[in-house]
Amino acid sequence: MKTPLLAALALLLTALPAHALPAAGVQAEAREMFAKIVSYPSVAGTPAVGQLTDYLAGEFRKAGFAPADIEIVNADGHPGLIVTLRGKSKKPPILFLSHMDVVDAKREQWTSDPYTLTERDGALYGRGTVDNKYGLLTQAQAFIRLKREGFVPDRDLILAFSGDEEVDGISARALAQRLKGAAYALNSDAGGGSHGKDGSTSYAIQAGEKTYASFELTTRNPGGHSSRPRPDNAVYELARVLTRLETYRFPAHWNPVIVQGLQAQLPSLQGPMKEAVSAFIAAPSQQTADAIAAIDPAAFPELRTTCVATMLRGGIVENALANDATATVNCRILPGETVAETRATLARVAADEKLEIKPLGNPLESPLSDLPLEVRAALAKQLPPGTRITPYIEAGATDGLYFRSAGVPTVGVGPLIETEGGNYNYHGIDERVPLSEFNAGLDHYYRLAKALAGGK
Ligand SMILES: [Zn+2]
Structure with a gap:
């Protein structure tokens, strides 16, 4: 039923700036799931990676994904997870990449337990809070929200979570082989934004790796x-x-x-x-x-x-x-x-x-990814107005390497917009993400998925 009030409300909602904060319910649910994800000391090669994989698979089942669309992959003992949000067509799918493993952390070096998500001084502390469990959370949540809403994308959207990115990348190689033929992949483990001290915002897309x-x-x-x-x-x-x-x-x-x-x-x-x-x-x-x-x-x-x-x-x-x-x-x-x-x-x-x-070993070659123009356009729409978007090549290595070398163009488009000069301590002691940035990035993949796969 359309009343003038509802129409006005609808107008107001559509007029909200694209970079508005996610709803309070989304924030609370994300926070709860994040605490759970961080609680697994998922160092590659340990049972905790499998336990985290099982937990995530359970969350996808609860959200309504059919068992056939949730697959746990075993790559020489390293778990990986593939979750498919079925689309309307057979167009090549879009992949969403994150890794579930973390580098180890020693309790005695940390201010608080690295595997207990802890809020302190406006930040969330815990191993993996930036690398890469925030990316993992935001991609998982995007799929769960889309499923609950009954969103049917114009083609399959596929989550591919690896279990040993920080060491050998065996699970990512297996995932890349399974999923080759995809249109392209969005990797949460690279790329991202920065709020400059001068008030400007920039966003870097990782287009290649050495x-x-x-x-x-x-x-x-x-x-x-x-x-x-x-x-x-x-x-x-x-x-x-x-x-x-x-x-x-x-x-x-x-x-x-x-x-x-x-x-x-x-x-x-x-x-x-x-x-x-x-x-x-x-x-x-x-x-x-x-x-x-x-x-x-x-x-x-x-x-x-x-x-x-x-x-x-x-x-x-x-x-x-x-x-x-x-x-x-x-x-x-x-x-x-x-x-x-x-x-x-x-x-x-x-x-x-x-x-x-x-x-x-078995060195891989990795081409430079052609930046999918629609990704750039979708990002430009959802990032704060005036954000400068630039591609870059990284000296490090992420799972993106394996997907690129399997022929899937892969871009690193992380969900965080960090503060210039901020201290996040990737791989370090007291790794953390500021709470405001945590909340601001929660819609990143949800919006990208809708923009890229036919939703409004
Ligand atoms: Zn990482």
Whole structure:
């Protein structure tokens, strides 16, 4: 029934700013579920990850998801959870990614128990409150709310929660294989907003990640007694190789995403670095990129691949020539460059024909994701007016890597808008999220899901 009052109320509701706070009921329910999620000490490889998975599966059942749409995956002992909100069409689905595991926390180092959500000084303390249980909560809640409302998306929406992101990513690899063919994925474990001290708001979308690859570099020698040194020597040869690698700088590579990312960081830079980065943005070239590295070689790792020696071993006794010497070199490879190319560069720079180079593990390559334009448009609508949205490439690694390499474009669009200079202590002691930011982000995925899958 439409009365003038209801019509006026409806008008008022639709006129609410898009960034209004979620309803009090949503906040209270989220807070309760968050306390529960944080209470599981879900360190990868421990039973608590499975218990958290079971708890979440139970919440989805309670909300009305059919048992067939809730699947617990077991990837070599690491649990993952797939929950499907069925859509009207067979269009490729949209994925929502979070991880359920946390890095461990020692009670004695914390002010309060890391696995008891504790409100103090306007913030919620607990392990995982920012990495990544807030993302997990907001995605889970979005699905639960949509299900209860009877929302039917224009295509399937799928939650994919992994159980060992902080260690090996075995469950994410399995999830990515299961869900490849999806239109794209929204990862809660990267990207997000920032309220600047000048009152502006910016939002960064993670569009790519460096690949992680390690190599063992080994020199060998027939050896012998140390009283009779030979002209060739495994230890000295390896030392020379490492010295050459130390001074080598990989060429810079860039694309519009990287240049836009630097542009977004410009306001926070000062002095010569600000000048060098401005010059690069105005005219990107190897020369302008090298000018940045000359000021600070550690600045802007998104501009180039880096490799660094991290471990060393050789010889077995003090009075014998070493039969072999081995260094471990860890490389962070730019999206678009391959592991094979990086290995070839190491071999060329090492300039030692007999050097053996062996890749460790099973390194993955990850392309740069094409930013789905509809995601950008949906974000622009729901973020505070005037928010500057920029994509970036991260030096770290999240589950997004596995989905990108399985062919699913993946963007990190975290739910939090943090305060510039705020202290959240990701992975650290007294990890926390300010209560106001906690509440402000609760509708993030709920709104994104509706905007991207046909709702109003
Ligand atoms: Zn994380």
